[in-house]
Amino acid sequence: MIDNPFMGGLTALPLLKSGRSRAINAENPYGEKGKGGMAASHLGPSRKGSPCLRDVAAGATVTLAEMEGPGIIEHIWVTVTDQTEKDTYVLRDLVLRMYWDDETEPSVESPLGDFFCNGFARGCTVNSIPIVVNPTRGFNCYFPMPFRKKAKITIENQHESAIPAFFYQVDYCLHDELPENTAYFHAQWKRQRLTNKQEDYVILDNVKGRGQYVGTYMALTTLERHWWGEGEVKMFIDGDDEYPTICGTGTEDYFGGAWSFATQKDGKTVENTYCTPYMGYPYYSNHDDLVHNPYHNDDVPPMRGFYRWHILDPIRFYEDIKVTVQQIGVYKKGLFERQDDVATVAYWYQSEPHQTFAPLMSKEERWPR
Template sequence: MNPFQGGLASLPLIKTGRSRAINAENPHGEKGKGGMASGPLGPSRKGSPCIRDVAPGTTVTLAEISGPGIIEHIWITVTDHTEADTFVLRDLVLRMYWDGETEPSVESPLGDFFCNGFGRGCTVNSQPMVVNPTRGFNCYFPMPFRSQARIEIENQHEASIPAFFYQIDYCLHDELPDDTAYFHAQWKRQRITDKAEDYILLDNVKGRGQYVGTYMALTTLERYWWGEGEVKMYIDGDREYPTICGTGTEDYFGGAWSFATQRDGKTIENTYCTPYMGYPYYSSHDEAVHNLYHNDDVPPMRGFYRWHILDPIRFQEDLKVTIQQIGVYKKGLFERQDDVATVAYWYQTEPHQPFTPLMGKEERWPR
């Protein structure tokens, strides 16, 4: 029996592979070539900590790596506003490509990928995604590749981004197991959902794999409680009815009883972060808008995450994921129309089906 099994207990075991990192100090992750840039303090003294002045319309390659290997950690930080506008986190688009793909396997506004929707930062404390003050974006989803990995950021903001900080930590291997699948993530939005029609979080997935997570940025457009909609998983040929159907939106994200408590006659909205599910963001005001235009009232905005890490949704042929927009009030349940944006995270065999075109930046902006 091996006494070093699982979690921290496995750390004493010698691991195979060759550790590397890419950042602005070592943009190609070369062995023995980190920190070579010169700065005001001289050679190898913080000479190139970031990418400077990412111009509007520019796509920057953050990493291009020859495999086999596994990306193990990504850290990024950037401003959330410029003098031109306040929605940098929705205007920057993150894309990832595996093994020479021409279609991205990951495509999302930068903030939403890290569970920071609405163009606003918030703290997230979960196992695969961690966002520390202030906008310290971290992702720990393993991202394997056999021949090549390419990560890009596109600036669709109308002004230059003065400084973009990042580090991509990865490990090179001699080979990967035959059953290794590839990481995928896709952002979607429906600015006004159709009444009595489920919002489609993910569709057109063909192949074998497992669904591992959901981020949802919900802007409620109607009054009363909004969270009765069920999450449905259509697996391997399901058509009219799904194999897995949940019991409600707050239930899916691990909460209960409207996430609320009563205190001194007032309803308190309880946000939370846990390793696998959370409600890290709630706001009905936008201070950035207030500072610019002296009007900070916005529809209530809520951000949620749910990681299927201990309970992945496995599929052998195809997968579709939807969520209903159903509320409840004094007279009972009712069909709602709200503004829903989501990121779906999953692993699958390649090739994957091309994503639907990403919305233009103005259509991505929060209300």
């Protein structure tokens, strides 16, 4: 037997793979072979004539990409302004949705910013395996998204005014067939503006079928004093009732941290944000920064954004799954039940059909504090 030196990672690049590469953007809106960059500009024919969608009207839903399968979306890139003259909450006002095959209810539904780990309608840099956000608001997603019959990606503008320019590209590969055990990508945004004491916040529920839970993004606004991160993340799997099969040891532990995220420097408390391939704390509200933004003042509660990708350790389920996190803090007298403002995006793969999502909050209810 001859050992194969091309085992994975960069060493697998020389191995020729099947499939036909395509891309959809404003320069080739249907991903057609040999028809990219045909629009003309003042520079002449095929000279950057259609780099983006122009003036996406308030209230409009635009189809970014629609393609027939079988195929796999391999990369999505988006960038857009984060504010207009009307308001500063564009990243929460734009709603991203994705549909697989013939479904009429979305498998992905989230405010645009939160899907890319940019909650609170504010941009931040993210450097992880499946989600990368580069300066300034260069949103990238590398979660593979297979489809057998067709795929459709839309953006709804719930902002008060038109979005002057929306840039995007969807890179995908067409295949003759997909393996029988191929599952579909899902993501769902939720928020509880004020959690209830002694009641776990629900990250994901009402999922039926076989699949794998692959990630969590959390946008946490703390509304009480003291340390907030003692709540344990729970995974209720395949019929678990009162108690879960998997129970973590604390919120900061789940996101890969330890002993809080703060250190003392020159007599001041400093929050240590971080980005790693599978877990990170990319965003912490900076009141000094907000002071210089004419649309904000510095009277805001602390806001923190976290991600945790279960890529090397997916949570496998065969019947159903529910994911929750306790709202528990600690101070000198010990543990206590808290009430905070929590928003999350859950990411998972499952066989179709999926359960219909609960209605998305109105844009005003989605806005940060």
